[in-house]
Amino acid sequence: MNVNEIIEQYISHPMHKNLNMNVHFGKESATVSMTIHESILNLVGTLHGAIYFKLIDDSCFFAALSAKESHFVATSNMTIHYVKPASEGRLVAKARIITKRNRMYLCKSTIINEKEEIIAYGSGSFIEPKKSYNYKKI
Secondary structure (H helix, E strand, O other): OOHHHHHHHHHHOHHHOOOOOEEEEEOOEEEEEEEOOHHHEOOOOOEOHHHHHHHHHHHHHHHHHHOOOOOOOEEEEEEEEEOOOOOOOEEEEEEEEEEEEOOEEEEEEEEEOOOOOEEEEEEEEEEOOOOOOOOOOO
């Protein structure tokens, strides 16, 4: 599966229903954007923390793929800093590779809201598995 097919499968995945997901590549960077939907709010009406993690993780994943050296990487470590709650609107996670050594990528990502305020940021390590994985079509 090529990168465009991976993005197409990612965007159309059932877990992304109603989120209007988009992915864009740069040079060793990527952005993942989404629209907040009530289905991903917690009991007090703010975006669930798992979604912050997902945006940071996914944007770093695509940043690693943008290096065109691997077709799959797995998260091995992630640190997230929650700055500000969000409950509506569009969010954009901007990620870039900090460094790559052998099969390991170190990436960072920042999530901003429509007012261009930082609502969360994080960094993580991603590894190219020795085993080859095949993507499944949805």
